[in-house]
Amino acid sequence: MTELAGMLDEAAEGFGGLVRAVEPDQWRLPTPCPDFTALGVVEHVVESLIQYADLADAKRFDPELTVGLAGADVFAAYRAAAVRAVGVWSREEVLAAEHSLPWGPMPGRAVLGYLVLEHVVHGWDLATATGQESPFGDALVQAADGIARGLSEQDLRQPYMFAVPVRVPGDAPLLDRLVGFLGRRPSTVD
Template sequence: MELIEAFDAGLEEFGRRVHQVGPGQWTAGTPCTEWSVRDLVNHLTSEHLWAPWLLRGATLTEVGDRFDGDVLGDEPVAAWDKAVAESEPAFHRPGALESEVYTSGGLLGAGEYAWQMTTDLAVHAWDLARGIGADDTLDEDLAATVYGYIEPQAKAWQGAGVFAPPVKVPASAPVQDRLMGLLGRRP
């Protein structure tokens, strides 16, 4: 699966689960122990509000604090949909993944940024599904693609505190389970 296909699959997986959140589920816990369902959706919605700006070359200072705090308001699903309506075309713009973007970690290739966003979409789709009691099965090609991307660098990401320490999963387990275990989740 190519990067942009994986990104689109991640958007689909996460977005489908956002649309499954029931009225009483926004305060439910998730495998991200510090985040409720609302916190998790807010995190990804904020990331997708940032994306068009960063892909146009804006610096962190230029974006400022406009996407800090609660970006979901009274209509979390609509807020997610609006963020994606701007984020998706920004990633698909010709040449968008060949530029560089400013991130909190410094200047980063836009392709690498897209991989990080895709990873976040996939793993948090699983987290969200677990939080709301929905089917947590990810697109198998997406899980395999993200696993192939993240596996060589997982230790560095864990060392930086991006993901929890890995959870042991048998090598014969499905790729989704190996991905979640690698990222500190218990499949």
């Protein structure tokens, strides 16, 4: 397993722990990501895991894929998608390949980096909405921050991606600075 694949595995474990701890009455809570409830965040991450695993395994990406988990075992659905994606994206030939996406070709390592970033940011969304602590270690957050800041503004700020940055104090925790960079308003912001 490459270092980047190990990061996805770590991020998936942390995100899965958050999902497992959500109380049944919390699934409809709003999150800092304005498009999603707590359940909607998990459905979105599961969709991404399925889409990108299909991309690597079957050379197809369905941008219209929707996952509905209301009434389902949300943790089991997340875990199944995560295990599959981590397995697929741990293969060196998948990372080394260029993958055809609807918006253009993307190197495998960039796809995997995006999955890591998505887990950390949406994990923060889910933790914030449900009153949990972030499970992500400093090294993983630092890697996700590097991935985010390595993306072009055009890629970051396109519709349905990330909002304009929120100013966060320079001495705030790195996770707060990362989510602020991606348009969220952490508690360290007045």
